[in-house]
Amino acid sequence: MRKSFGAAEVIRGVDMDVRRGEFAVFVGPSGCGKSTLLRMIAGLEETTDGKIVIGDRDVTDEDPVDRGVAMVFQSYALYPHLSVYENMAFSLRLAKRPRAEIDEKVREAAGILQLIEHLDKKPGQLSGGQRQRVAIGRAIVRAPDVFLFDEPLSNLDAELRVQMRLELARLHQKLGATMIYVTHDQVEAMTLADRIFVLQGGHVQQSGAPLDLYDDPSNRFVAGFIGSPS
Ligand code: ADP
Ligand code: MG
Numbered sequence: 442m443r444k445s446f447g448a449a450e451v452i453r454g455v456d457m458d459v460r461r462g463e464f465a466v467f468v469g470p471s472g473c474g475k476s477t478l479l480r481m482i483a484g485l486e487e488t489t490d491g492k493i494v495i496g497d498r499d500v501t502d503e504d505p506v507d508r509g510v511a512m513v514f515q516s517y518a519l520y521p522h523l524s525v526y527e528n529m530a531f532s533l534r535l536a537k538r539p540r541a542e543i544d545e546k547v548r549e550a551a552g553i554l555q556l557i558e559h560l561d562k563k564p565g566q567l568s569g570g571q572r573q574r575v576a577i578g579r580a581i582v583r584a585p586d587v588f589l590f591d592e593p594l595s596n597l598d599a600e601l602r603v604q605m606r607l608e609l610a611r612l613h614q615k616l617g618a619t620m621i622y623v624t625h626d627q628v629e630a631m632t633l634a635d636r637i638f639v640l641q642g643g644h645v646q647q648s649g650a651p652l653d654l655y656d657d658p659s660n661r662f663v664a665g666f667i668g669s670p671s
Contacts, residue, residue, distance in 0.1 A: 442491025444477055451477050452489075453643030459587075459621055459636075461496070464613050467623045468630040468666070469640035475623040478640070479589050482621065483512045495587060506536075511580035512589040515596060517572045519564040519579075525551075526560040529578045543582075550581040553615065554608075570601045577612070590622040594629065606632060627667055631655070639663050 444452035451474045459465040467475050480486035484505035492501040500508045519528050533543045551557045554574040594602045613620050630637050631651045638648040647659045658664035
């Protein structure tokens, strides 16, 4: 697929296939188009050329809410005036799900994310890590086929990042969902990924299992990027 903003072609021809249930990590330097790619998959950005297929459905022209994807943003994007509970319930209320179902899903997600005792608080009363968990909870309640994470840990301090990394790995195991995770952090990519896609200059430079990329980079850029932890 391709994506241009005016005359600027940001995604110049990306042809990638993420497997069902896989933890795929898109890694690359700032400005290489990672967020744009994710937003295209989510349907938040139109695809200039090419198509996006999820399962056996061509979703290129589908609305974001119909795609079976849920995105977790770097900035959390929580509603500050709503409680943790209402933040997580929001999309289900929009979809007019029955109250009992909403309650069950929110409490189940809160259990997984250790947020039960924080459900009545406002985002402003939470730590950064807890806020990020709420953002993840908002995705979980929708039971998406595909989770999209855009640098979800980059606003957390180093210690919390390590902890959340473990939690994300556990979450992936527990849910078995497909996860597409964007980061510019090589360590995150190496530890989380089943498969890494290295992006640069609007192309996928190389993809493969973390250790394969580490041991056998196909060019100097990949070697420099995967080989030198930040
Ligand atoms: P990354 O997430 O890898 O840092 P982005 O996908 O955010 O990169 O951006 C890739 C390029 O596309 C950048 O040069 C950015 O300035 C440009 N870009 C992103 N969004 C827009 C937009 N809405 N309009 C114009 N240019 C954009
Ligand atoms: Mg980005």
